[in-house]
Amino acid sequence: MEFLLELNTEEMPPLHVKNALSQIKEKLEAELIAQDIDVVQIKTYGTSRRLIVIGGFAPRQKNRKEEIIGPPKAVAYRADGSPSPAAMGFARAQGVKVSELKVIKTERGEYLGFRKIEKGKPTGEILSEILPQIVSSLSFPKTMRWGKSSFRFSRPIKNILCLFGGKALSFSIAGKHTCDSTSGHKIFFPKKIKIKSFPQFRESLKKMKVIIDPERRKNMILSQIERKLASLKAQLYPDDELLEQLTYDVEHPRVLLGSFPEEYLELPLEVLSTAMREGQKLFSVVRGKKQLPYFLGVADAFQDPKSLIRKGNERVLKARLEDARFFWEQDRKISLKDRVNGLSRIIFQEKLGNYGDKTQRLKKITAYLADKIENREVKNQVIQAAELAKVDLLTEMVREFPSLQGKIGGLYAQEEKYTAPVWKAIYEHYQPISLSDESPLTLTGAILSIADRLDSIMGALGMGIQVSGSKDPFGLRRNAHGICKIILDKKLSFPISRLFDKVLNVYGERLEKSKDEVKTYCMDFFKNRLQYIFENQGYRYDLVNAAVSAGIDNIYFSYLRLKALDSLKDSPQFEPLILISKRVNNILRDQPLSKYKVNPEILVEKEEKELYETFSIIKSNVLPLISKGDYSQSQRIVFRIRSTLNKFFDHVLVMTEDKRLRRNRMALLQDISKLLSRVADYSQIVIEG
Amino acid sequence: MSIQSLIMNLQKFWDDKGCYLAQSYDLEVGAGTMTPDTFFRVLDERPWRVAYVQPSRRPTDGRYGKNPHRVQKHFQFQVIIKPSPSDIQQIYLKSLTALGINLQEHDIRFDEDDWESPTIGAWGVGWQVLLDGLEITQFTYFQQAGGIDLFPVPVEITYGLERLEMFMEVKDNIYDLNWSRDVSYRDLRLLEEKEFSEYNFSYANIKRLREFFLLNEKEANQLIDKGLLLPAYDMCLKCSHFFNLLDSRGAISVTERVKMIAQIRSLVTRITQKYVAKENFS
Numbered sequence: 024m025e026f027l028l029e030l031n032t033e034e035m036p037p038l039h040v041k042n043a044l045s046q047i048k049e050k051l052e053a054e055l056i057a058q059d060i061d062v063v064q065i066k067t068y069g070t071s072r073r074l075i076v077i078g079g080f081a082p083r084q085k086n087r088k089e090e091i092i093g094p095p096k097a098v099a100y101r102a103d104g105s106p107s108p109a110a111m112g113f114a115r116a117q118g119v120k121v122s123e124l125k126v127i128k129t130e131r132g133e134y135l136g137f138r139k140i141e142k143g144k145p146t147g148e149i150l151s152e153i154l155p156q157i158v159s160s161l162s163f164p165k166t167m168r169w170g171k172s173s174f175r176f177s178r179p180i181k182n183i184l185c186l187f188g189g190k191a192l193s194f195s196i197a198g199k200h201t202c203d204s205t206s207g208h209k210i211f212f213p214k215k216i217k218i219k220s221f222p223q224f225r226e227s228l229k230k231m232k233v234i235i236d237p238e239r240r241k242n243m244i245l246s247q248i249e250r251k252l253a254s255l256k257a258q259l260y261p262d263d264e265l266l267e268q269l270t271y272d273v274e275h276p277r278v279l280l281g282s283f284p285e286e287y288l289e290l291p292l293e294v295l296s297t298a299m300r301e302g303q304k305l306f307s308v309v310r311g312k313k314q315l316p317y318f319l320g321v322a323d324a325f326q327d328p329k330s331l332i333r334k335g336n337e338r339v340l341k342a343r344l345e346d347a348r349f350f351w352e353q354d355r356k357i358s359l360k361d362r363v364n365g366l367s368r369i370i371f372q373e374k375l376g377n378y379g380d381k382t383q384r385l386k387k388i389t390a391y392l393a394d395k396i397e398n399r400e401v402k403n404q405v406i407q408a409a410e411l412a413k414v415d416l417l418t419e420m421v422r423e424f425p426s427l428q429g430k431i432g433g434l435y436a437q438e439e440k441y442t443a444p445v446w447k448a449i450y451e452h453y454q455p456i457s458l459s460d461e462s463p464l465t466l467t468g469a470i471l472s473i474a475d476r477l478d479s480i481m482g483a484l485g486m487g488i489q490v491s492g493s494k495d496p497f498g499l500r501r502n503a504h505g506i507c508k509i510i511l512d513k514k515l516s517f518p519i520s521r522l523f524d525k526v527l528n529v530y531g532e533r534l535e536k537s538k539d540e541v542k543t544y545c546m547d548f549f550k551n552r553l554q555y556i557f558e559n560q561g562y563r564y565d566l567v568n569a570a571v572s573a574g575i576d577n578i579y580f581s582y583l584r585l586k587a588l589d590s591l592k593d594s595p596q597f598e599p600l601i602l603i604s605k606r607v608n609n610i611l612r613d614q615p616l617s618k619y620k621v622n623p624e625i626l627v628e629k630e631e632k633e634l635y636e637t638f639s640i641i642k643s644n645v646l647p648l649i650s651k652g653d654y655s656q657s658q659r660i661v662f663r664i665r666s667t668l669n670k671f672f673d674h675v676l677v678m679t680e681d682k683r684l685r686r687n688r689m690a691l692l693q694d695i696s697k698l699l700s701r702v703a704d705y706s707q708i709v710i711e712g
Numbered sequence: 713m714s715i716q717s718l719i720m721n722l723q724k725f726w727d728d729k730g731c732y733l734a735q736s737y738d739l740e741v742g743a744g745t746m747t748p749d750t751f752f753r754v755l756d757e758r759p760w761r762v763a764y765v766q767p768s769r770r771p772t773d774g775r776y777g778k779n780p781h782r783v784q785k786h787f788q789f790q791v792i793i794k795p796s797p798s799d800i801q802q803i804y805l806k807s808l809t810a811l812g813i814n815l816q817e818h819d820i821r822f823d824e825d826d827w828e829s830p831t832i833g834a835w836g837v838g839w840q841v842l843l844d845g846l847e848i849t850q851f852t853y854f855q856q857a858g859g860i861d862l863f864p865v866p867v868e869i870t871y872g873l874e875r876l877e878m879f880m881e882v883k884d885n886i887y888d889l890n891w892s893r894d895v896s897y898r899d900l901r902l903l904e905e906k907e908f909s910e911y912n913f914s915y916a917n918i919k920r921l922r923e924f925f926l927l928n929e930k931e932a933n934q935l936i937d938k939g940l941l942l943p944a945y946d947m948c949l950k951c952s953h954f955f956n957l958l959d960s961r962g963a964i965s966v967t968e969r970v971k972m973i974a975q976i977r978s979l980v981t982r983i984t985q986k987y988v989a990k991e992n993f994s
Contacts, residue, residue, distance in 0.1 A: 033801055034822040034839060165826070167837035169853050171795045171864040178837070179853070181798065210815045213802065272821065303845040304823075320845070322819035332819045335844025338884060342781055370965065 024146065024188040026078040027221050028154065029205055030196075031182035034071045037271035039177040043161050044069050047076055050157045058153075059085045060146050068235040070274045072209070075235055077221050080150075082188065084143025091117060096126055096133040110135055147187040151194040154185065158196050172198050182206070182215075189219055207231020208274050211325070232275040232325050241270045244321055247278035252308065257315050260296050260307040269304060273323035281305075281337045285316045287344045290351055291434050297424045298347045303339060350419040359435055362414045369416055372497075375482045375533065378413045384529045385409040388474040391525045395517040398466060401444060405467045408448035411436060412471060415449075429453040458504050458556065462512040469513045476502035480548075481526045485534030485541045490548065503552040510578045511556075516652060518576045520546065550575050557585055565709040566592060572704035580652045584703055587654035596662040603668050604705040607696050610677060614689060621690045625683060634671045635691060637664060642698055649701055657702050664695065714890035715787070715877050715897070718811065719765055722789050722871065725810045726763035729803065731791065734764035739946060740953040743768050744790030744870055746832060748942060753792065754857050754866045755984060756991045760794040765873070769953065771960035774909035777902045780885040781878070784908050785901075789871040795864030796853055804851065804869055808843075811880070819844050827852045831952050831976045833859035833984070836868065848876045858984025859977070912960040921961070925954040925972070932979045941983050941990075948979050 028047075035043075044067040055062050063079035093099070093113035101107050106114075106121045114121045119137055127136045159174070166175040174197035183201045185192045191203035204215040205224070212231035218224045225235060234240050244266065248259055269276070287295065292307070292314045299305035299318050308317040318340060322332050367379030375381075389409045393402035415421050415432030424431075433450020444467040451468030452475055455461055463469045483497045490499050509515070523545055527538045534541060553575055557567040562585055570585035591597055626632045641660055648657045677688045699705060723733055737747035744750060744766035753760045766788050774784035797803065801822075809815060822839035827850060829835070838852035850870040854862050874897075877889050887898035932947035955972050958964050964972065 034824070036824045165837065167853055167855060167865075168863075169796050169865050169867075170798060173863070179796075179798070209801070210805070210820060272823075277819075302847075303842075305845075323821060324819050327817075327819075329817055331817050332844050335818070335846060335879070338882075339845040342884065345780075368965070 024080060024082045025186070025221055026076070026080055026150070027184065027186045027218070027224060028074075028076045029182075029184040029224070030074040030158065030180055031184070031205060032072055032074070032176070032180050033178040034272075035177045037071065037268050039163050040069045040071060040074065040271055042163065043074055043177065044076075046161050047074065047157060050160065051076065051078070051153075054153045054157065055080060055146075055149075058149050059087070059143065060149065061085070069237060069271070070233065070235065070240075071271050072274060073233075073235065080146050080187075083145050084149065086143050087141040089139045089141065090127060090136055091139050092127060092129065092134045092136040093117075093124065094135055096135055099124075099135040147190070147192055150185075150187055151192045154192075155194050155196050170198075174198070184218055184224075186218065186220070208233050208323075210323075234275055237270050240273065240276050241266065244270065244276045244278060247276070248306075248319055251278055251280040251319065255308070255310075255315065255317065257308050257310045257317065259319060260292070260309045260314075262296075262300065262306060265300055265304060265306065269321040272304070273321055275323060275325050277322045277324045277327065277332075279320045279322055279327055279333045279336070280308075280317060281320060281333045281340070282317050283337065283340055283344060287341075287348060288314060288316055290344070290348060293427060293430050293434065294347050294351060294420070294424075295344070297427055298343045299340065301424060301426070302343065303336060305336065305340065346423065347420070350423060354418040354420055354431075355435060355438060358439060359411045359414045359432070362417050363410060365417045366413055372482065372486075374486050374535070378416060381478060382410060382413055384478050384526075385412060385471070385474050387529045388478060388522075388526055389470050392470045392474060392517070392522065395522070396466075396470070396515060401467050401470065404442065404444040405448060405470045407441070408445045408452070408467055408471050409474065411441075411445075412449050412452055412475065455505055455508050457501070458508060458559065462509045466513065469509045469515070473506050473509055476506050477522065477526050478529075480506075481523065481541060481545060482530065482534070484544055484548070485527075485530060485536050487536055499548070500552060503549055504556060507549070507553055507556055507578060511582050514579055516577055516579045519549065519578055520576050546575075549578070553578065553581065557582075562589055563592070565707055568707035569703045569705060572707050573700055573702070577652075580654070583652045584654045587658050588703055588708075590655060591658050594662075596665065598710055600662055600665055601705050601708050601710055603665055603672075604696070604699050606672065607668070607692050607699070608706055611689070611692060611696055617686065617690055617693060619686050619690045621694060622687055625687050626691075627684065628675045630667070630671045630674045631688060631691065634664075634667045637667045638691070638695055638698075642694075645698065645702070654702060661699060661702055668695070713877075713881055714892050715873055716890075716892045718873060718877055718880065719789065721811050722807065723763065725807045726761075726791055729761070729793075731761040731763040731793070734762050736764060736766050739949050740769050741766065741949055742770060742952065742956060743829070744788040745829065745834070745868065746949060746952070747790075748945060750790065750792050750868070751832065751834075751857060751945070752942070752987060754794060754854055754862055755860070755988055757863065758794075759864075760792060760866070763789070763791045766790050769956070771908075771912035771956050774905065774912045774960070776909040777887070777905040780887070781874075783874070783886060783901070783905055784912060785904070787873040789873055791869040791871075792866055793869075794866035796867035800867050800869075801851075804841075804849070811876075813843070813880075822851065825850070830973050831955075832857060832948075832980045833977050838868075843879060846875060846879055848872060848879065858987075859981045860984055860988065912957060916957045916961055918958065918961055918963045921954050921958050921963075925951055925958070928954070929975060929979065936979070936982050936986065939986065939990075941987050944979070944983050948976055948983070951976050951979070 048065055048067050052062055052065050061081035065078040068075040094109040099107055099110040110124060111121055114124060124135050124137050126133050163177045166177060168175055169179040176197065180197050180199055182205060183196060183199050184203065184205045185201045186203060192201055194201055204217050206213050206215045207228060208231055216227055228235055252258065295314050296307040299307050306319040308315045308319060320336050324332065327333055366382055367377045369378045371378050371381045386406050386409045389405045390402060393405050411432065415428055415435065418431060420431045421428050429452055430450050433446045436446035436449050444465055447465045448467035448471045451463035451465060452471040454463050454472060463472055480499050480502050483499055488497055523542050527541060550571055554567055554571050558564055566585060566588045569588055570581050573584060575581045621635065623635060626635055641664055645657045645660050677685065679685050727733060734749045741747055747766060749762050749764060767785055768788050769785050771784050773782050775782045793800065805815060821842040823842050825838065825840040827836045827838060834857040836852035836854040840847045841849035841851055848871060852868045854866045854868055856862060874886050874889065878886060881889060883889060887902055889897040891897055891900050928947045928950045932944045935944035935947065
């Protein structure tokens with residue numbers, strides 16, 4: 024039977040709508056299954072003002088069959104075959120006739136009893152019970168109260184339509200009682216109409232200028248945009264986030280194409296698109312990379328008969344662009360260099376000093392990193408970029424449009440004729456903002472971004488700030504992800520522990536926690552983040568552990584290690600190697616680490632001599648490969664130790680009585696284990712079967 | 713068409729909805745929310761309906777009369793209704809219709825914009841209302857004020873009168889607006905904007921402002937101890953205004969900002985607690 028629920032609310036944020044819909048679907052489905060009600064389908068729709076669920080459910084709960092067991096057959100009948108008092112008593116207690124009792128075979132023997140059938144309740148009855156609970160249990164990033172109720176929800180609930188099999192179900196939520204009607208678009212069709220079924224609901228709402236399906240609305244927006252742009256031979260400056268937002272913001276999308284005076288085209292594309300997006304939620308229009316004097320807006324309407332919507336938006340945008348142009352001109356009257364001193368006026372973090380202090384640190388950290396990456400050329404450029412990186416925080420433009428930080432500094436630097444590696448580094452140094460964002464394209468930008476983020480992370484950790492669960496007020500995770508992503512994308516190879524030391528030294532006495540404490544915590548923090556990133560990329564968790572546990576000091580190398588493990592995991596040599604390396608580790612496990620060096624003179628057995636020789640060759644081949652980061656070749660070579668090692672275990676007794684021989688053999692195994700662990704921590708790998 | 717007639721239309725509309733029409737408060741405030749007709753009246757459980765025009769000062773927004781839409785003093789039309797009626801959104805839309813705006817020809821949007829005023833320990837959930845992309849109203853369900861949960865929940869509707877009038881008159885410059893048939897916004901306000909911009913940005917004496925702040929803080933404390941909560945709250949408003957002036961003089965560091973806001977909030981919180989205790993007692 025058809026189920027339809029519509030919660031009509033005041034405008035909810037798009038994220039709230041999407042979260043709520045998936046929660047309702049999940050909870051309702053789970054609850055129905057738990058209640059033994061067949062679910063044919065369940066689907067959701069929504070706008071910023073509506074949460075809609077439709078479904079096909081069985082009309083009733085399944086009947087419940089139950090066997091009720093009475094007295095054993097042996098005592099249930101008298102000798103003459105008539106029912107005994109025990110049988111009659113049982114029947115009476117259960118409210119059935121004695122003649123209805125049957126013999127039921129159980130594991131413990133034969134008993135007298137009967138099959139009871141409990142009729143399932145009507146689904147509508149159950150829905151009326153569970154829906155108020157489900158709706159009140161929805162979680163939102165932020166909730167509110169309204170009127171005289173203490174009920175909490177994303178925004179006030181205005182109407183609840185709920186039908187099952189064409190009939191209204193009866194329950195209330197937040198003091199609102201359900202009904203069998205809804206209303207259309209809040210401006211065009213606010214009057215209520217009766218609803219009988221989902222198809223009628225969908226069609227009536229469509230007539231009343233509400234398109235309930237987000238996918239459909241998105242397609243409407245896109246196809247209208249395409250039509251508007253066709254004649255201009257232009258494209259939309261893509262902004263998926265804005266498109267998604269607008270899709271939920273409106274109940275009936277109407278795309279409008281507006282224009283602004285060409286004089287504003289002197290502003291950079293970044294400034295124009297930000298001025299359009301923020302506040303008015305307009306898309307900018309480009310041809311190739313060139314901004315055109317047009318914008319696209321999405322109105323919650325189906326017409327713009329007098330072009331008032333377009334004209335209104337044009338006027339508002341013009342005022343905003345006028346402001347932006349004012350900032351662009353004012354800001355450039357003071358050179359970036361002349362602003363540097365002003366950085367000491369803005370606080371970076373209360374206990375960590377101001378942005379002037381941060382700038383000094385960034386210069387030192389970037390210089391160090393440039394040396395480590397052995398690129399002398401970039402060193403001067405990146406130091407210059409570091410000096411100017413934060414200066415745009417002092418500009419009017421960033422005050423008005425905070426999301427332009429970095430970018431606008433880069434653009435001002437470009438205007439001041441700094442070289443590309445310098446201005447681009449400033450421009451890109453907040454990238455990537457998430458794991459799906461692009462890393463900086465320039466090496467200078469990459470170095471500056473790493474330095475900036477690590478300075479923030481270690482500063483915060485040094486003040487005793489910890490990251491746990493959902494608590495990460497300083498965005499340390501995001502910063503660590505950014506650093507890892509840049510290192511992996513740019514294939515940067517350097518020891519991160521040394522970089523930690525550098526940052527800690529640059530902070531000097533400023534931090535509250537001891538350097539060792541911060542460093543240890545930081546190493547662990549990065550290890551966890553790297554594991555998260557790798558697993559997020561779809562690598563098997565045990566391979567990730569094997570790669571990461573072997574060390575993350577060189578983050579890029581730990582990735583190469585993982586890739587090697589991943590590419591060789593299906594090789595026929597892989598499992599045997601794991602098994603034998605586990606065997607080596609088992610023998611070594613309870614032994615103290617020995618400083619004793621293998622003495623080839625006292626290798627007596629043929630198999631141990633062979634093992635020593637093979638190992639020496641493997642080692643001399645593998646070490647240079649490891650230092651180059653060639654882990655797949657290293658692994659392939661390491662595979663070769665297996666047969667000699669097997670023979671060794673088969674023929675040589677490690678735990679021999681002779682102390683000298685035993686110590687020598689243990690030392691050999693320890694060397695082997697050490698080498699293996701530099702390729703990967705094989706003990707982490709799970710072998711199934 | 714004039715600001716004056718806009719005000720009269722709004723007053724007529726909200727009078728019909730049972731609102732008491734208050735007169736503007738006679739102290740400098742940053743927003744209509746801060747006046748006693750809103751602040752104290754949302755704290756108790758009694759129903760309350762009020763509407764009034766409130767001049768609101770934002771010293772840092774001064775532009776010496778040169779910016780066509782930014783001024784250091786503007787006018788808000790403030791409505792508070794407690795408890796929030798279930799059809800308040802439709803009522804609000806009707807108020808726009810009552811002003812002569814045909815909503816069917818426009819795009820009216822409720823855009824997520826939660827409101828917060830740390831100085832008076834208040835926050836709420838709501839929207840900025842956009843009319844063809846122009847922000848004309850802030851629409852908020854108050855959740856807390858003076859640091860306490862509000863029950864029943866009041867709804868606050870704040871119309872930006874200049875914005876709305878620029879829309880109605882289809883003008884791009886605030887100073888071109890008509891205040892009445894014969895008097896323009898320029899006539900009334902341009903000199904004020906010029907002189908106050910000079911004062912806010914250059915001539916307000918920083919040392920004395922700090923002293924004023926401290927003196928008023930002291931006075932507030934003394935009054936709270938005496939249980940004179942309304943006068944004490946006035947002192948908080950003065951503190952808040954001196955704080956804003958110091959800010960526009962660029963005299964406040966980030967750390968100091970946090971500290972001064974906390975100072976005012978702690979006064980307001982004490983006032984709130986005493987006020988609520990008194991209310992419950994009476």
